[in-house]
Amino acid sequence: GQQLNQSPQSMFIQEGEDVSMNCTSSSIFNTWLWYKQDPGEGPVLLIALYKAGELTSNGRLTAQFGITRKDSFLNISASIPSDVGIYFCAGQLASGSRLTFGEGTQLTVNP
Amino acid sequence: DVKVTQSSRYLVKRTGEKVFLECVQDMDHENMFWYRQDPGLGLRLIYFSYDVKMKEKGDIPEGYSVSREKKERFSLILESASTNQTSMYLCASSPQHRGGYGYTFGSGTRLTVV
Numbered sequence: 001g002q003q004l005n006q007s008p009q010s011m012f013i014q015e016g017e018d019v020s021m022n023c024t025s026s027s028i029f030n031t032w033l034w035y036k037q038d039p040g041e042g043p044v045l046l047i048a049l050y051k052a053g054e055l056t057s058n059g060r061l062t063a064q065f066g067i068t069r070k071d072s073f074l075n076i077s078a079s080i081p082s083d084v085g086i087y088f089c090a091g092q093l094a095s096g097s098r099l100t101f102g103e104g105t106q107l108t109v110n111p
Numbered sequence: 112d113v114k115v116t117q118s119s120r121y122l123v124k125r126t127g128e129k130v131f132l133e134c135v136q137d138m139d140h141e142n143m144f145w146y147r148q149d150p151g152l153g154l155r156l157i158y159f160s161y162d163v164k165m166k167e168k169g170d171i172p173e174g175y176s177v178s179r180e181k182k183e184r185f186s187l188i189l190e191s192a193s194t195n196q197t198s199m200y201l202c203a204s205s206p207q208h209r210g211g212y213g214y215t216f217g218s219g220t221r222l223t224v225v
Contacts, residue, residue, distance in 0.1 A: 042216025
């Protein structure tokens, strides 16, 4: 199947720092999504992006859909301890089609 | 509160056992999915279903089968469990035409095969 390369694989930061992670693909996607998985839970949707070049914010989170349709990034500003978890990017070709997930970024925030 | 419920949070099974992982959703969703999650590999799709009695292979179907006899229930079956099937298993559902942003995940079943 298609591959999504997500980086970094893990991050250890201090509370208050900004965080950036990204996802690249060898193929085009028409929708990019970012999920967060809290310890012991399933992933929950954070942000969805539907247009190339789109920049979307959700509180302290900002995500962008790359112009080439082959990449996306997620920024978290002023991190707090509850930001700890695994962040996944996901790409989708068409509405209703299956998602392809990245490998995940494990985020640790030190108080 | 709408949700996807996986029957067990933790399971320990012996090599060669037949294992059933159950998933039930109460949102009347058409689509249901089974993923396995391994460190550094992300979420990999095992099987999915777009309707009752329908099933499609995902990226890693070998060693697994599924059953969807009712719309709300999607079962993952390990015909003969092996140690390399030790993993976290996640079930998800979505409405037919809402795609990725309609995915709702269960809390996962951590399976250990000894």
